[in-house]
Structures are given as C-alpha cells and as structure tokens.
Amino acid sequence: MPFLPVNKSEMLLRGWDRPDFVYVSGDAYVDHPSFGHAIITRMLESRGYKVGMLAQPDWKNIKAFKEFGRPRLGFLVSSGNIDSMVNAYTAARRPRSRDVYSPGGKTGLRPNRADIVYTNCIRQAYKNIPVILGGVEASLRRLAHYDYWSDKVRASILADSGADLLLFGMGERSIIELADALDAGIPIRDITYINGSAYIADSLENVYDYEIIESFEEVRENKRAYASAFMKQYVQQNPQGKRLVQKHGGEWVVCNPPQEALSREEMDSTYALPFERTYHPMYERDGGVPAIEEVKYSITSSRGCFGGCNFCALTFHQGRKVVSRSHASILEEARLIIGDKDFKGYIHDVGGPTANFRSPSCSRQEKDAPCPHKQCLFPAPCKNLKAEHSDYIELLSKLRNLPGVKKVFVRSGIRFDYVLADKKDGTRFMNELCKYHVSGQLKVAPEHVAPGALEAMGKPEHKIYEKFREKFYEINEKLGKEQYLVPYLMSSHPGCTLKDAIQLAEYLRDINHMPEQVQDFYPTPGTVSTCMFYTGLDPYTLKPVYVAKTPEEKAMQRALLQYYEPKNTPRVRKALQLAHREDLIPLLCGGRGAGKSAGTRPCSAARPQPAGGVQRHGGSTNGARTAGRPDKGAGTWRQAGERKNSGRKNLKKR
Secondary structure: OOOOOOOOHHHHHHHHHOOEEEEEEEOOEEEOOOHHHHHHHHHHHHOOEEEEEEEEEOOOOHHHHHHHHHHHHEEOOOOOOHHHHHHHHHOOEEEOOOOOOHHOOOOOOOOOOOOHHHHHHHHHHHOOOOOOEEHHHHHHHHEEEEEEEOEEOOOOOHHHHHOOOEEEEOOHHHHHHHHHHHHHHOOHOOOOOOOEEEEEEEOOOOOOOEEOOHHHHHHOOOOHHHHHHHHHHHOOOOOOOEEEEEOOOOOOEEEEOOOOOOHHHHHHHHHHOOOEEOHHHHHHHOOOOOOHHHOOOEEOEEEEEOOOOOOOOHHHHOOOOOOEEEHHHHHHHHHHHOOOOOOOOEEEEEEOOOOOOOOOHHHHHHHOOOOOOOOOOOOOOOOOOOOOOOEEEEEEHHHOOOOOOOOEEOOOOOHHHHHHHOOOOOHHHHHHHHOOOOOOEEEEEEOOHHHHHHHHHHOOOHHHHHHHHHHHHHHHHHOOOOOOOEEEEOOOOOOOOHHHHHHHHOOOHHHOOOOOOOOOOOOOOOOOOHHHHHHHHHOOOOOOOOOOOOOHHHHHHHHHHHOOOOHHHHHHHHHHHOOOOOHHHHHHHHHHHOOHOOOOOOOOOOOOOOOOOOOOOOOOOOOOOOOOOOOOOOOOOOHHHOOOOOOOOHHHHO
16 A cells, blocks of 8 residues: 655645645654554544645744645644653753664654644644644653653643643544544534543533542642552553543643553454555655664564553553454464565564563453552462463464564563463473574563562562573573573662662672663653652652662662673772672672672673664653673573572672
C-alpha cells in the first residue's frame, strides 16, 4: 500500500481536495507497526478516512501547518514514539547528540514539549478546528504531573496545550470511535464518553461515577497530596476503574477509564494492516531513519505487562493485562520479513514489553482487570499466577523452522522470576532459549542487589536472580556453549543509598562485569519511581524514601558502577570515605588493576555493545541501563562471565 500523502501535491495526485485528518508527528514518517503514527493512520485509512501525514513540521513557520489546507474533521497530534523531553535530553538534562527517530539521526527537528508547541501552531493556523492529542507524551501527562526537566509540577497537558481532547493508551479503538463521532457531526465538545480519553469540563454536572483527586494547585504545593493523587490514579488504571477528575483553577480535567485491551482478533487485524514497513523515500538523501534498523526485522508478539516495575510507565499506557497475537498472525508477518530484499535470515526479536509474557497472569485477568492493590510478581509471585511458556516455545520453534530463517533472537527482555515460577516448562524454555535464541549474550534486568533498592524498584530479591544465573550457566555448560548473562543495572534509583551503591560495586567486581554504559535513574511522568523521586515518599505507604538528588551523589553512585575506570577513582574514593568503607579503597580504587593488593584476580576489561535498542510503540525509556561483554581472555567461560560462587554470600564476607 502506498505511503500516505506527506504534502499537498501527493494529496492532489490521489484526487483529494482535502484530508479528513492531518496527523502531526514529532517523528519522521516510518510506516512500520512499531511506530504509533503508522498504526493509527493505517487504522483510519482502513475505515475509509483520508489522512495526510505531517511529519516533523517546522514549528517556527505557521505555513507548515497549512500544507494540506484545513482538514474536514481535525488534527491529530503526537510528539512521537517517546516523550519529546526524553528524546532530547539525558538523565543529566544534557542535550542528546542524536535523535534516532529523525532522518540521519539529526537533532533539533522537533520542539521540546512537542504536543504543546504543535497544538499552539495549529491554533494559529486555523480557528475552531478540533485538535486531539495522543501517544506516549500525552498519555503520561494527562493529569497534573512532576516534570523532571523544569523540576516542578505541571498541569495536565490538556490545560497546557489547549487541545480539545486527549486519547491515552493504545488508541486503535478510541481513534475510530472519535472519527466516527466527528464524521457524524457531533461537536468535539460533546465527545466526552470515549473510554481512554480525557477532556476539560466547566463543571461536574454531567459527569458520573467519578473520584475526585487532589487538585493541581494542591499537588503543586504539597508533596504528600501529590503522592496521594498519584496513587489514586494508579489504582484506577484499569477499564473497570472510576473516572478521575482533577480541578485545575476553575475547570476540571476529566479522565475516563482506560479502554479494554484489544482482543487477539483485533491485535491480529491491526498488525495485518498494509504497512510499507520502512521509512518514507524522502529520507533517503539523509541516509534514512535510524530507528528502523532495530525494528525492521523484529516482531511485536504481545502488549501489556504485569511485571510491575516501579520505574516503568507502561502501566499508564499499555496496561497490565497481556494480550498476544495468534501464531498465524506472527508467522504471516515473519513471511513478509523474509520476503524483504535486504533480509539476511535473522529475525532480531519476537516479543513485547516482556518477551516471555504471552497471556494474562491469572484467570481473574482473563475475565476482569488486574488486582488494583496487588502485584503479580512482587514481592513474590502471586499464588494465583499462571506461569507458562509452552505457547512461546511453540511459537519460537515455528519461526525458526520457516524457510529462509537462520536465527530467531529474543532481545526485548525476559522476566527471570517468571521463568523460575514456571515449574512445568521453565527449564525447557531456558534450554530452548540458550540453544537457539541467544547469540553470546542474554540481557536480563536484576537492576540492583541491595534489598532496599530492589524493594523500591518493585523487583524480586537478589537471590532469585542468583538462582536464575546458576541455572543459565549450568544449561550452557551442558550445551557446550560460551554464552554470558549481561545484567541491566540502575544507579541512583529512589531507595538506593550510597552504601547500596557500594554493595552493587562489590557485586560487579565479584562477577567480573564491567559495564561501560551507565545511566542514572531517569524520572519520567507516569511512574511510581518518579513519584518517589519528587516527593521522597513511597506512594503505597506514604513512608519516607531516601532519594539521591544532588549531582555529586548521583555522580558517585554512577562512578561506583564503573569503579575500574581510572577517571572515576577520585569519586569512588570519596564515596567510600563518606560511607566509612575505607577498607574497600584497595579493592575498588586503582583502575582496572583494583583488587590486586588483596590477592584477588583483577577483572578483565569488558568491551560492551550498545545497550538497549529502539523503543517500541508505547514502550518506556525509564531507568539506567548497562551492557557488558566479558573479555574472553580472562580465563574460562564461567570466569570470564559471572563466576559461579559470586553474589551476596561473598559480599557478606567483606
């Protein structure tokens, strides 16, 4: 199917005098199902609506927003696949040097706070035209929220932008309801009934079944009120929840319950839409759009996640209920990938927010919504959890046996505690994973080792990761494979003290892992951890939580994860002195030779590959990420990776 028109000339070639909708995107135009704008526009097209794509318009020139003329029904606005501020700035609030969602990786092609800027431009271009916000930036900012980049609480993005309506979450069903309502002549001010939408009301006279949360003014001035309001929002984040209303001055922001998750049949039909599966040809002169590289030969098999990590915003966007595509749908997409002229035989990923989640966590989730006050995996797997991998094992087997496929990788991450919880097929899954779907490294996310930090993160106890690690190396030894675990780790998360960071540094030394890419916790809207960061309170209990906020302490925690780098020695030394752990100075200071004086074998230099990848539609970018590849010259494969007897037992001896 041809790309959607990107300018007036292409629109006229289709015989249109004007489009029904103009979609304004902060990303370059990539017609691939990993991009939200591609799914929404193709969905509208499938229902007969004419859509013009205005990708990365020049916000300094109002004429750019008049490219297609006045659309018949309205403008749809999204900052892109990720929040525009996350896209533009690092956790240290420094400008990023590259934007993978822009042609040639160029920066500066989208404004900060893109949803607000684009809406203001549209308002200047056309009076009284419906403007509807969608995507991750809008979803996570639909109510008053802490904004890390300005270090203050901001109002709902609806109030800040002046848009008419906001669609949050995965919007396939919502966008069609909206389009059909506008097409029927219903004024935008009267479209207040769509689940998965938020709007501004002058009064609550016509609003029903709602819960009032603390006002914007209250949460801006009182951190305890902020934590309380956040928790109410978190609890009601399911289709059976109540409407939430929050006063902003003399108006009310009304947030309807989320949409029900798509059925398997709806998921299949969404991914069967006629995508071009690449970037628009107009970007060839710039070398294309880098973001496609990671996802072009990857397959989204599921949505939703019941993992419950506190630093992840997925709960507020995709929800906790897991819905997966059928094998037939996934195999059909795989055949499309195989038919691509540049395909070399490698499917890069088959997964979702969590690759090994293919079904709801329990029978309650299958019929209803997730428990509002309980987690499925934290602090331990729920007794009602139905951990199973047989379906995923079968799917991966079918994919790797397709003609033309050399290897199928699993790169979107697995929950190791969920694997261990599957007493029937967990070991079989690990065998299949190690034998067929890992190429040297398996990235997993223990995030930390200290109990306090793990509890604040909503992650399982460290002993669970140790159990998984043992099993991983045991299986690889039996298979005769030299493969390593690469732990994703995080510095400066709320709840992590300097002593906790030192404990993590000791652990890294003991397992001989040298992460090269390290990032502090990144406070983004819509996460429990960000609420902790701003308020200093655990929103579940309203008890105080330690937060490392000063640049110096953050730098020390980050340096401890890279204690082996000579440039970090002054900060590591200072951290050890502040924590009264001078006994560790000979072990953690002195660069890559640290530990020699204590009679321990020095760690070999790691040469990591870049961590992470391209964020999937609706995914999150929270948290620090580390990657490392043990040096094969360090000894045996076990010594080069993570030594069998390392971990907390060793840490306690010191």
